[in-house]
Amino acid sequence: MNDSTISSTQGKATRADLITAGRKLFATSGFDGTSVRALTTEAGTNLGAITYHFGSKRTLYAAVLEDGLRPLARRVQAAAASDGTARQRMLAVIEAYFEHLAERPDVPRLMLQEVAAGKEPPAVIREIIGTVKETIAGLQDEGVADGSVRPGHPVLTALSIVSQPVYLTLVAPMLRSVGGIDLSDPVTRRMTVEHTLAFVDAALTPRAGA
Incomplete structure (x- = not known):
């Protein structure tokens, strides 16, 4: 292994450590x-590492958001492209959200930080959440056409679907301490997923005679 290969490998490792710290x-x-100092201390690297590898703290922040949200968007799109009616695929999207957020609990907290800041979301959030919104809106259009989904506002439908698993993930500590529901337990999480799927399925199902 030559010096350039070693340097490249070390650089990738440092970038990964900074993203994990972020x-x-x-x-x-x-x-x-x-602070930059807190980030580099957590990553076990020097103060200049963020500037060297990302250019700025803001660019590192965008990389952290992309690291958490890009895989989520891929999972949503894969669920939306699975077999079944549009309503079944919308439910698959919810399940994909739950699984991703169970694996990456930092993602809803990052999203909450953005909401609490009250500022224009970074471009990466606008892009990826926009993709998710369009995916769900497309499924709703398909569902209305095939009769498996009741008509509704596509953006509000997307928000309603996305908010269920995000909210439950955010309030997981309260659920555990007050309600005795531990979402880190696979059996309990599966029960919660099935409850949420049934709840949303009822909301999506067309009303008789409508």
């Missing part, structure tokens, strides 16, 4: 509340 710190303290 996932943890940005999710708990937000962008403004997280």
Whole structure:
């Protein structure tokens, strides 16, 4: 292995360490509340590493958001392209959300930080959430056409579908301490997913005689 290969490997490892540190710190303290020193200390690297590898803290933040949201968008699109009626595929989208958020609990916290900031969301969030919205809206149009989904506002439908697993993930500590529901337990999480799917399925099903 030559020097350039070693340097490239080390550089990729440092970038990954900084993104991992950003996932943890940005999710708990937000962008403004997280210092460069805190990030580099958490990543175990030097103060100049963020500038060297990302150019700025803002660019690192965008990379952290993309790291969490891009795989989510891929899972949503895969679920939307699965077999079944449009309503069944919309339910598959919800399940994909649950699985992703169970694996990446930093993602809803990052999203909450953006909501709490009250600012224009970063471009990566607008792009990926826009893709998710269009995917769900397309499924709704298909469902209305094939009779499996009741008509409704596509953006509000998308928000309603997305908010269920996001909300439950955000309130997981309260559910555990107050309701005795531990979403980290696979059996309990499966029960919660099935409950949510049944709830949303009832909302999507066309009304008799409508």
